[in-house]
Amino acid sequence: xxxxxxxxxxxxxxxxxxxxxxxxxxxxxxxxxxxxxxxxxxxxxxxxxxxxxxxxxxxxxxxxxxxxxxxxxxxxxxxxxxxxxxxxxxxxxxxxxxxxxxxxxxxxxxxxxxxxxxxxxxxxxxxxxxxxxxxxxx
Numbered sequence: 622x623x624x625x626x627x628x629x630x631x632x633x634x635x636x637x638x639x640x641x642x643x644x645x646x647x648x649x650x651x652x653x654x655x656x657x658x659x660x661x662x663x664x665x666x667x668x669x670x671x672x673x674x675x676x677x678x679x680x681x682x683x684x685x686x687x688x689x690x691x692x693x694x695x696x697x698x699x700x701x702x703x704x705x706x707x708x709x710x711x712x713x714x715x716x717x718x719x720x721x722x723x724x725x726x727x728x729x730x731x732x733x734x735x736x737x738x739x740x741x742x743x744x745x746x747x748x749x750x751x752x753x754x755x756x757x758x759x
Contacts, residue, residue: 622674629670633663661706668704672711676728680714690720691727698726702734704741 636659641647647655679686680693695715702709713728729736740748 622670625670625674626667629663629666633659633666664706665704665709668706668709669711672713672728672732675731676711676713679727679731686716689718691716691718691725693717694724700726700729700734701739702741703739703744705743705747 637656640655640659680696686692693714694717697712698715700711700713713726716725716727717723718725726734728734
């Protein structure tokens with residue numbers, strides 16, 4: 622994972638320094654919007670890399686899964702989640718829990734993702750706050 626993280630960080634630094642090194646004078650609004658997009662993209666890339674790394678660690682823990690009766694059913698299952706930083710896309714592994722006779726995404730359980738949720742809890746709370754704090758108009 623260290624190589625992936627380093628590569629993501631280097632790309633982010635290159636994008637930001639390239640933005641400022643272009644030779645033109647940047648307006649505050651342009652800096653805010655451009656840097657926000659780049660920062661959010663960087664954060665989403667880091668989150669996806671972390672989730673990939675965590676999923677790989679779960680897959681590689683064969684002995685631990687074997688003790689619990691959990692085997693791999695399918696790899697490379699897509700998942701999308703709308704976060705405070707934008708749309709997070711990542712892949713995860715689908716497992717069969719032979720003891721409980723059900724199928725699970727261990728990564729989702731590990732990071733607290735509910736089945737079928739497409740919006741993060743942070744975004745849900747923020748939306749609810751905004752809806753309740755806006756006065757109603759007649």
